[in-house]
Amino acid sequence: MPLRGGLTFKRGKLMDEKTLVPSAGLSRGLSRRRFLAAFLTLAAFLRLTRPSLARDEARADETVLTGRWLLKRSDLR
Amino acid sequence: MIFPGIEAYRTSGFAAKVCVIGSGPAGMAVTLQLAHAGIPVVLLEAGSDDVTSESQEFYRGQVDGDYYFDLDVTRIRLLGGCSNHWAGWCRVMDAHDFEPRDWIPDSGWPIRRSDIEPFFGLTRSMLELPDFRPNMPVSDDIDWVQLIKSPAVHVGQKYREDLLRSDLVTVVLNTMVTDLVGDATKITGANLWSQGKPSGAIEAEHFVVCTGGLENSRLLLWSNEKSNGGVVPKAGALGKYWMEHPQFEPADAILFDVSAFEFDETNEAFFSPTPAAMQRLGIMNFGARMIKSPYHGFKGLVADLACYAPDTSEWIASGMGVHLRCAAQIYLGWEQAPYETNRITLSLDERDAAGVPRIVLHWKKGELERKTMVEGLRLFGETLATKDLGRMRFEPWVINNENYPEDQEIAGHHHMGGTRMGTDPLKSVVDADCKVHGMENLWIGGSSVFTTSGQCNPTTTLTALALRLGDHLAKVVSA
Numbered sequence: 001m002p003l004r005g006g007l008t009f010k011r012g013k014l015m016d017e018k019t020l021v022p023s024a025g026l027s028r029g030l031s032r033r034r035f036l037a038a039f040l041t042l043a044a045f046l047r048l049t050r051p052s053l054a055r056d057e058a059r060a061d062e063t064v065l066t067g068r069w070l071l072k073r074s075d076l077r
Numbered sequence: 078m079i080f081p082g083i084e085a086y087r088t089s090g091f092a093a094k095v096c097v098i099g100s101g102p103a104g105m106a107v108t109l110q111l112a113h114a115g116i117p118v119v120l121l122e123a124g125s126d127d128v129t130s131e132s133q134e135f136y137r138g139q140v141d142g143d144y145y146f147d148l149d150v151t152r153i154r155l156l157g158g159c160s161n162h163w164a165g166w167c168r169v170m171d172a173h174d175f176e177p178r179d180w181i182p183d184s185g186w187p188i189r190r191s192d193i194e195p196f197f198g199l200t201r202s203m204l205e206l207p208d209f210r211p212n213m214p215v216s217d218d219i220d221w222v223q224l225i226k227s228p229a230v231h232v233g234q235k236y237r238e239d240l241l242r243s244d245l246v247t248v249v250l251n252t253m254v255t256d257l258v259g260d261a262t263k264i265t266g267a268n269l270w271s272q273g274k275p276s277g278a279i280e281a282e283h284f285v286v287c288t289g290g291l292e293n294s295r296l297l298l299w300s301n302e303k304s305n306g307g308v309v310p311k312a313g314a315l316g317k318y319w320m321e322h323p324q325f326e327p328a329d330a331i332l333f334d335v336s337a338f339e340f341d342e343t344n345e346a347f348f349s350p351t352p353a354a355m356q357r358l359g360i361m362n363f364g365a366r367m368i369k370s371p372y373h374g375f376k377g378l379v380a381d382l383a384c385y386a387p388d389t390s391e392w393i394a395s396g397m398g399v400h401l402r403c404a405a406q407i408y409l410g411w412e413q414a415p416y417e418t419n420r421i422t423l424s425l426d427e428r429d430a431a432g433v434p435r436i437v438l439h440w441k442k443g444e445l446e447r448k449t450m451v452e453g454l455r456l457f458g459e460t461l462a463t464k465d466l467g468r469m470r471f472e473p474w475v476i477n478n479e480n481y482p483e484d485q486e487i488a489g490h491h492h493m494g495g496t497r498m499g500t501d502p503l504k505s506v507v508d509a510d511c512k513v514h515g516m517e518n519l520w521i522g523g524s525s526v527f528t529t530s531g532q533c534n535p536t537t538t539l540t541a542l543a544l545r546l547g548d549h550l551a552k553v554v555s556a
Binding site: 065071072 | 455458459461462463465468469470471472473476
């Protein structure tokens with residue numbers, strides 16, 4: 001499906017490590033450098049928006065199933 | 078010597094004391110041991126040097142129960158047997174796999190791992206394996222375990238030249254035993270189908286059945302039916318307690334410190350529960366295969382994106398109709414309990430070209446298997462979390478207690494049980510020496526004698542067991 005900037009991912013290949021980064025997802029409009037910079041920014045943003053997996057120094061040993069994730073209590077905010 | 082059919086064998090004048098039926102790893106191991114002891118052996122192989130569709134046709138059968146592989150696909154019929162299409166993954170069952178466990182019905186072998194340990198050296202030589210390494214604790218509940226990625230020796234090819242030159246071993250290809258003939262105390266002969274036609278019988282002092290984890294039961298069930306119980310006189314367990322290793326991809330994970338694990342050259346590491354953890358939870362053995370992404374740095378971050386931001390990434394992925402996985406995939410293969418109801422029977426209306434009834438395999442996974450998968454995953458996930466090595470995410474079908482998916486590995490092509498080892502003839506077919514209960518000269522080699530299945534690939538254990546059988550039988554014949 002077409003994405004911003006004319007970037008097109010082949011269906012089903014978005015997170016395929018073997019094909020995503022080099023060029024398979026790129027069709028036109030973005031250079032590799034700009035694509036990587038955009039992706040880094042996106043990755044950082046997504047990481048910040050989902051802090052539940054950020055490791056906590058509290059080191060609680062109790063685990064809990066939250067959704068599909070098996071987390072430590074200290075993972076939960 | 079190697080002959081293409083039984084007629085050439087007969088004209089050779091070779092006089093065998095032992096007839097080994099089947100040339101896979103078990104049959105080859107028994108044959109090599111007997112020959113090493115100077116005992117003349119005839120090794121019968123139903124297939125030829127190559128796999129053919131005509132030969133595979135004999136393996137067609139029916140499956141009743143859980144989704145399973147076609148029976149003519151899950152095994153292969155030629156010199157070397159199933160060693161011709163195995164992956165070469167090797168590990169011997171753990172010592173605790175042989176012990177009785179009161180939370181697993183009908184568990185407990187009549188032998189211990191120490192009984193086959195003297196044959197580990199020969200096993201390694203035959204399968205070309207490095208030294209076995211002990212388990213290493215990751216936590217109180219989980220051990221790192223060695224799983225050897227061996228060169229996947231094809232025993233037919235490896236030993237063909239030796240067999241060709243041997244004065245003590247004669248291999249007869251294209252020769253199938255349709256049925257053994259017995260009088261409830263000993264086997265008096267075996268009827269043959271060679272090169273596409275009925276071919277009389279063969280006699281020997283001892284017969285060793287090594288035709289595979291499905292075919293052993295089929296041959297003995299049919300032989301017993303034709304001989305009115307004269308082949309397996311105590312047949313209460315014959316064909317029963319058949320087992321597989323369920324194998325699925327029920328989870329993935331994000332890893333914080335990959336250096337904490339010992340990954341092999343294919344980025345895989347293997348983990349199993351400790352005996353104490355299994356007892357505490359009432360579960361069976363399992364092997365968790367963790368495959369890590371080969372990427373580091375930015376590429377690793379991209380590969381981990383689905384896990385670092387699961388809600389957002391799953392929302393994006395669902396809009397695109399794709400399924401994202403974390404950078405570490407978790408495959409689980411685990412032990413199946415021995416159930417009497419999981420069994421091989423003979424088809425009432427389907428026969429092969431030689432007139433032998435085809436197999437009907439009745440196979441289902443039970444509650445204990447499901448519990449082992451779920452609790453095993455939780456146990457492994459807790460070790461990752463409490464040790465702060467990573468976090469595990471379950472697949473929706475596991476969380477929602479849905480049916481096992483049919484588009485995954487399903488099982489290991491590991492055919493175990495059917496002629497299991499034990500002391501009680503009502504619940505077993507062979508004794509601790511792999512001799513059929515009540516028979517003087519009928520022996521069974523291969524994973525069909527497994528009492529329980531453990532969690533690991535069976536070839537290494539069955540090879541060690543067969544080498545032990547060959548060593549024992551050599552002493553019996555020589556006495």
